Amino acid sequence: MAFITGVGALMAASTPLRPACVGRSSFAPSPLKAPARPARTQRPLMREAPVTPPAATADPPEPVVPTPAAAAAATAAASAGAAIPHSSAAPSGDPPLSGRTPRTNIRIAIPSKGGMSAATTSLLRDVGMDVQMLNPRQYVASLRNAPGVEVWLQRPPDIVRKVRDGDVDLGFVGYDLVSEHGGGDGQVVIAHEDLGYGGCRLSIGVPMAWAHVSSVAELAAVVNAPGAAALRVATKFPVRTREFFQAAGMVNYEVVKMDGALEASTQMGTADVIVDLVSSGVTLRENLLKEIDGGTLVTSAFQMVGNRASLAATGAPADALRSLCRELLERIDAHLMGKEQCNVIANIRGSSMNDVARRLGAQTDLCGMDGPTINSVVPPRGTETGMYAIGLVVPKDSVYRAIKQLRSVGGSGVCVLPVTYVFEQESKRWNALLQELGSGVVE
Ligand SMILES: Nc1ncnc2c1ncn2[C@@H]1O[C@H](COP(=O)(O)OP(=O)(O)OP(=O)(O)O)[C@@H](O)[C@H]1O
């Protein structure tokens, strides 16, 4: 075990600088004249050895703890005589996945707490598949419209590990974690690459006081300066960090693995730079850190991912899993597309349906998805003629422009309604997933 020591000052003006080491010439001191990092006191931390060759891309295996639901599932599996497989090919470094409890119940994992948990349950509610919890302290729930499906509430990194290992079949998680914990062997398949929330980036954060470091090239010059102490990089993402630093030609650095509040570590003096998630940039800024040019490792959004072996297996449980996966994808896409659209209905006078169609067609925003729907309006006393009702789907962004165009061609009584879902004739995303799973896989 190595030791990190050091006590950093908390004030802005005293943000610790990397000490100018003997022989370092490429790193000019900051104009703030902050003191160099003081001599370290003995303060043991979880830390890793100075940079080494490319890391194994997999996390260490996790012990399998059977749960009551798993035991119930095992009983069901035994009586059904079939099971959803665990990964057939374990990521390099992991032992073979033998001895796990067989099961037939489909399992989904979603984040157990925080903003991403709320966003995921809200998405599932919006698509008509609400997460139904009997008790807020339990970690397993059910899914509306999907009897028998288990929804497990898990910490986000564990969602990826459990999908990778086949302990759950589908997971809702950020791409940042998929790329860190996915194992890199294709066992985690991305079914939906952007669910529309959880947008963030994994970026290097450097102390603002490092005025002469504003790009990765400048950071590399600092890191590789002869005689410099190893740069301490605090992160929850050691795999991606090592890969990025190595590709950028940085040699003299060490990864300090931390689990949260990383932005504090430079001011505490426990790291020199960080690699962490950034969204608005406020947390970095409030902790006197800055991003640098070229310093984004991963751009992320929340995704739906699945276990390749489970999705590609044969037999009734796998068929049911594929059917659920397809339904989720179709409902999610229909919802995401509907969210962007609105339904405009209006009345318009004209000499004939074709006359109305011609006038609408001349306006760029009045063509609908496949053309407007036009119907005759029958007035109450049947005396008036030449009135038509039109209906069209318009992107929300252009609804006001569409209303002005409608008025310009005689439209009146315009109503704008929300669109709940837009189902296409077939799901391109599902077709793409089938292709990804390989030939012969069908629903
Ligand atoms: N500021 C952010 N804006 C948008 N999405 C984010 C943001 N921070 C994190 N995420 C996304 O949410 C996921 C979970 O975030 P986070 O690590 O904060 O969860 P957590 O529940 O606090 O995790 P832990 O249990 O490790 O503390 C991240 O992997 C990322 O995909």
Ligand SMILES: O=P(O)(O)OC[C@H]1O[C@H](OP(=O)(O)OP(=O)(O)O)[C@H](O)[C@@H]1O
């Ligand atoms: O750029 P910003 O919009 O400020 O967001 C960035 C912060 O969001 C995440 O933390 P989160 O709040 O999820 O808590 P955590 O530190 O426990 O991960 C991330 O780890 C950053 O700290």
